Amino acid sequence: MSLRPSEQAGLRRSSFKASVGAADGLGRRVSSMDGIRKEVRSSALRKRRCGGAQAAEGAHPEAHEKTVGSASGFSRRSIFVLEAGGYLLVAFQQNPPIQEVINCGVLPCLVRLLSREDYPELQFEAAWALTNIASGTSENTMLVVKPALLVLRQLIHSEDKDVLADACWALSYLTHRDEAHTQAVINGNLIGPLVHLMGTAESAISNGAAWAITNATCGGTHDQIKYLVSQGCIKAFCDFLGHSDPRILKVCLEGLENILMVGEAEKSLGNCDINMYAEMIEDVDALDKIEDLQNHDNITIYHMAVRLLETFWVEEDDAMPSEENAPQASIHDTKLDVSVPPGAFNFG
DSSP states (O other): OOOTTTTTHHHHHHSSSSSSSSHHHHHHHHHHHHHHHHHHHHHHHHIIIIIIIIHHHHHHHTTHHHSSGGGHHHHHHHHHHHHHHHHHHHHOSSSOOOOHHTTTTTTHHHHHHTTTTTHHHHHHHHHHHHHHHHHHHHHHHHHHHHHHHHHHHHHTSSHHHHHHHHHHHHHHHHTTOOHHHHHHHHHOOHHHHHHHHHSOOOOHHHHHHHHHHHHHHHHOOOHHHHHHTTTTTTHHHHHTOOOSHHHHHHHHHHHHHHHEEEEEEEHHTTSSOOOOHHHHHHHHHHHHHHHHGGGOHHHHHHHHHHHHHHHHOOOTTOOOOTTTTTOOOTTOOOGGOOOOOOOOOOOO
8 A cells, every 4th residue: 555646636626625615614523513513502402401300409409509699799680690591592592692701791600600620510501601602602612611611621631521521622613723822732731631531531521622622623734634643543543443434534534625625735745755654554553444434325425434534545556565665653642742842821
């Protein structure tokens, strides 16, 4: 198996994507992301409303009063606005009243409530409301980035699965914007934990983490994408290639393609003789998985798999490289260590 010359890559990519502009592609990705996130939310709400929340109230009858009382620093009105904002944003899926929630001044309250580890119900609601705000305009997203990122660094290690899932989805909305937002997430040391969750957490959490990493590859610089690779995202994506949900498969294939394109650029610049990232995919035995996706029932998955294979790999007489010429790189090759790319956001 050898690499196809890169001259053909641009032509194939442009011919396949000609009908989908960048703005349309982003819109579809965000729409799909919203759909999955709301499915996760609905499932979590059913669990909490039907069992967990009632049990918690029975075990701690004073918890609610303690939280909304004067000693907590949050008035009953603040909690009402929090819950109203969260549920309004759930209810109006097409045109969520994000600006109205911002205008009512509840954002600082939401950010503070993210830290309430003693009351995960409020963390859950606050994380959901902030995620909805982050899903709005770029300006809305930045309002969440500045005050909430430090707290999200804590929530990404939360033991509450629903809070953790919302934290991942919130980060996915930050990374889908542009390289500045991605840099903020990188500087917050959040990429490593997200990649870890892709491989270890249940689907409601790992799916959000996968979206966050793929979004970072879509709008990130080459240096940022190389940093993502250094954190192990190639293997994490490849492990997802057997996922049953076509939406998640598409996300992972898109992430891999963006990474492979950086590998081609590095090769074209003469920084290496081969596409190192294509070799890394082979190293984790994922090339067979991509080939198998040519038989997938979903036509989009089929086309994405074919495009990857035709662009970055080609068979030549079924010959494999000899052992002495075979690349020795692996996911943990020290030569692939990449420092954090410089950026405007620093969160120490």
